Amino acid sequence: MVGALTWAGIAVFGALGAVARFRVDEAVSARRPGEFPLGTLVVNLTGTFCLGLLVGAAVSHRLLLVAGTGFLGGYTTFSTWMVESERLGESGDVLLLVANLWLSLILGVGLAALGWHVGRALA
Amino acid sequence: MPAGRLSISQVRLAAIVAGGAAGALARAGLAEALPHAAGGWPWATFIANLAGALFLGWLLTRLAERVAPTTHWRPLLGTGLAGALTTFSTFQVEIFTLMHDGHGGLGIAYALTSVAAGMALAVAGVVAARWGRRW
Numbered sequence: 001m002v003g004a005l006t007w008a009g010i011a012v013f014g015a016l017g018a019v020a021r022f023r024v025d026e027a028v029s030a031r032r033p034g035e036f037p038l039g040t041l042v043v044n045l046t047g048t049f050c051l052g053l054l055v056g057a058a059v060s061h062r063l064l065l066v067a068g069t070g071f072l073g074g075y076t077t078f079s080t081w082m083v084e085s086e087r088l089g090e091s092g093d094v095l096l097l098v099a100n101l102w103l104s105l106i107l108g109v110g111l112a113a114l115g116w117h118v119g120r121a122l123a
Numbered sequence: 124m125p126a127g128r129l130s131i132s133q134v135r136l137a138a139i140v141a142g143g144a145a146g147a148l149a150r151a152g153l154a155e156a157l158p159h160a161a162g163g164w165p166w167a168t169f170i171a172n173l174a175g176a177l178f179l180g181w182l183l184t185r186l187a188e189r190v191a192p193t194t195h196w197r198p199l200l201g202t203g204l205a206g207a208l209t210t211f212s213t214f215q216v217e218i219f220t221l222m223h224d225g226h227g228g229l230g231i232a233y234a235l236t237s238v239a240a241g242m243a244l245a246v247a248g249v250v251a252a253r254w255g256r257r258w
Contacts, residue, residue, distance in 0.1 A: 002151075002155060007148065007151070010147050010148060010151045011144040011145075011147060011148050012144065013147070014143050014144050014146060014147020014148065014151075014207045015139070015140040015141070015143040015144040015147070015203075015207075016143075017143065017147070017207065018139050018140070018142065018143025018146070018147075018202060018203050018206050018207045019136065019139050019140060019143065021202070021206060022139055022198075022202055044211035044212070044215075047211065047212040048211060048212045048215040048216065050212070051212035051213065051215075051216045052215075052216055052219065055216055055220070065151060068212070068213070069147065069150065069151045069154060069210075069213070070147050070151065072210070072212045072213075073147055073150055073151075073207060073210040073212065073213060074143045074146065074147045074206070074207040075212070076210050076211035076212040076213075077175075077205075077206040077207075077209050077210070077211055078171075078172040078175060078176065078209035078210055078211050078214055078237075078241060079172070079175035079176045079178070079179040079205045079206065079208070079209040079245075080179065080205075080206060080209075081211060081241075082176040082179070082180070082238075082241040082242055082244070082245040083176065083179045083180050083183055083245050083248075083249075085242060085245070086180060086242065086245040086246055086249060090249075101238055101242075104211070105215075105234060105238065108211065108214075108215035108218075109215055109218050109219050109222075109234075111215070112212075112215040112216045112218070112219035113219050113223070115216075116216070116219060116223070
């Protein structure tokens with residue numbers, strides 16, 4: 001069972017995660033403008049490493065909900081990754097589209113694994 | 124900026140906060156309602172991610188091509204709600220966990236199905252926004 005305080009924590013940290021994603025994406029896009037959606041990739045990969053760390057360290061269900069589902073769920077995004085890929089396909093950048101899908105998947109699973117092992121070693 | 128009024132960037136930030144809180148609550152609720160056993164298909168993340176991809180494809184296309192730009196709808200419903208409802212980190216850690224626990228085939232199927240269906244639904248959302256009436 002999840003208590004009211006945990007739900008409030010999920011809401012607050014989800015909001016903070018979404019703001020953090022907006023800020024990081026903005027900073028990356030300003031520094032590295034271009035067709036490739038690098039900001040979303042950076043956000044998604046860093047967030048995945050951190051979640052791997054939490055799961056590997058086997059933190060409590062409540063902390064996992066607030067920090068993992070809340071903050072990192074708000075911070076990382078699947079929908080933007082998909083719509084940005086759709087836009088690349090629409091503008092004919094098939095190479096960038098394929099790169100965006102596969103880089104995210106392969107690096108993502110790799111960083112999840114790395115985070116998990118680091119988390120387990122630290123716990 | 125006149126005293127007592129919010130600047131555009133403050134409105135945008137407030138919209139992301141409100142949308143982000145709602146999206147995170149919705150996904151946490153879904154995750155609590157649909158827990159999956161070890162070696163099971165992660166339905167909660169799957170449903171949240173696909174619904175979000177469809178919705179964001181529709182929303183961004185409709186806002187960009189059909190209605191005049193507004194200060195709050197995109198940050199509220201796009202960056203905030205759809206962004207926080209969907210997740211990349213949980214998706215990837217679920218794939219890793221499935222593979223690590225000896226369900227490699229299921230992990231790969233989950234990864235590829237999510238991306239293929241997510242792309243198809245993002246396209247469907249874009250197409251729906253272009254075909255739809257101005258409602």
